[in-house]
Amino acid sequence: MKQWGAAVFCLMVLFSVAQAWTARQGGSFILSVPSAEGATAGSVVFLGKSETLFPDGNGLKTVLGVPCELKPGKYPLSLRLTGPNGLNEQRLGTVVIGRTRFPTVSFWLKPAKKKLLKRDLIGEEWALIEKVLAQEEPVQLWVGKFLRPASGEVSMAFGTQEYVNRKKRGQHRGFDIAVPIGTRIKAANNGTVVFAQKLTAFGGTIVIDHGQGVHTLYFHLSKFLATVGQAVNKGDVIALSGNSGISSGPHLHWGLSVHNLRVDPNQWTKHAF
Ligand SMILES: [Zn+2]
Numbered sequence: 155m156k157q158w159g160a161a162v163f164c165l166m167v168l169f170s171v172a173q174a175w176t177a178r179q180g181g182s183f184i185l186s187v188p189s190a191e192g193a194t195a196g197s198v199v200f201l202g203k204s205e206t207l208f209p210d211g212n213g214l215k216t217v218l219g220v221p222c223e224l225k226p227g228k229y230p231l232s233l234r235l236t237g238p239n240g241l242n243e244q245r246l247g248t249v250v251i252g253r254t255r256f257p258t259v260s261f262w263l264k265p266a267k268k269k270l271l272k273r274d275l276i277g278e279e280w281a282l283i284e285k286v287l288a289q290e291e292p293v294q295l296w297v298g299k300f301l302r303p304a305s306g307e308v309s310m311a312f313g314t315q316e317y318v319n320r321k322k323r324g325q326h327r328g329f330d331i332a333v334p335i336g337t338r339i340k341a342a343n344n345g346t347v348v349f350a351q352k353l354t355a356f357g358g359t360i361v362i363d364h365g366q367g368v369h370t371l372y373f374h375l376s377k378f379l380a381t382v383g384q385a386v387n388k389g390d391v392i393a394l395s396g397n398s399g400i401s402s403g404p405h406l407h408w409g410l411s412v413h414n415l416r417v418d419p420n421q422w423t424k425h426a427f
Contacts, residue, residue, distance in 0.1 A: 226253040357401065
């Protein structure tokens with residue numbers, strides 16, 4: 155009986171050491187620790203960044219994102235768990251990153267829009283937005299799957315390699331939906347509006363905080379129908395769409411940020427994180 159106990163214990167150790175997760179370029183994945191493991195606090199280090207695990211029901215959880223430009227392969231993940239009775243354990247795991255086939259798109263910006271395509275201006279405005287993305291509300295506000303903020307043709311998928319006026323630019327960090335100016339834009343999930351400003355490069359911009367480091371972004375808006383500090387529910391109308399900022403035609407640029415990293419929002423409409 156004792157030998158069986160030892161064998162089971164060894165298997166458990168092997169299992170915890172060999173823990174593995176799978177994800178794709180530009181995708182998100184859940185990291186959770188069931189309450190049965192006895193940890194009451196924890197953190198995870200992945201791709202050189204440390205994130206706190208949030209209480210979730212009786213266990214701990216956080217969602218992690220994968221940069222779209224990260225090469226497919228195996229990457230280490232380190233979990234630190236602490237709890238009562240002196241629990242202080244480090245676990246090592248592996249995240250297997252699969253390839254995503256990102257499309258390539260060429261489009262043309264008219265001179266009035268092209269002149270907004272300046273690295274300094276974009277950098278300054280990103281710094282403003284990233285200040286709110288860096289704020290992590292520990293309570294999960296989102297419920298279930300996210301909804302698409304507007305229905306319309308997908309004019310540019312996440313991760314698309316962009317060529318603007320024949321020049322190679324970066325990969326697209328959002329999900330574009332072609333809609334006429336003035337289309338009602340809905341909150342993709344429950345949360346709090348934490349940013350609503352008319353920017354030069356991104357146009358009318360709203361950011362919703364969904365808690366636990368998850369935010370959604372809405373660019374090129376023509377009118378705000380929600381204010382900073384307002385609590386919104388999934389499906390509430392927050393703005394009207396537009397063509398403001400660097401935009402080649404009327405559309406909504408919808409972004410999703412996980413711990414200040416832009417990932418594919420479309421995955422969140424298919425899977426409840
Ligand atoms: Zn876009």
